[in-house]
Amino acid sequence: MTLSTISNEIPENIRRGLLAKAEGKNWDECADLAKISRYEMQKWRKHPDADNLISTAINYSLEEA
Numbered sequence: 001m002t003l004s005t006i007s008n009e010i011p012e013n014i015r016r017g018l019l020a021k022a023e024g025k026n027w028d029e030c031a032d033l034a035k036i037s038r039y040e041m042q043k044w045r046k047h048p049d050a051d052n053l054i055s056t057a058i059n060y061s062l063e064e065a
Contacts, residue, residue, distance in 0.1 A: 014044045022057035
């Protein structure tokens, strides 16, 4: 599964927040980027595609390192 496939299933603002989490940001920072509450951001983290998005982003970062 690629980031583009996942991006069709998760709204862009939420995707930005989840990618920030993959970069090591805290939940408050992620929620600010997504322009939603911390609580809502954490609920999106439970979305079935969130794990794939975060894992894929981490793998891309590791490949580029």
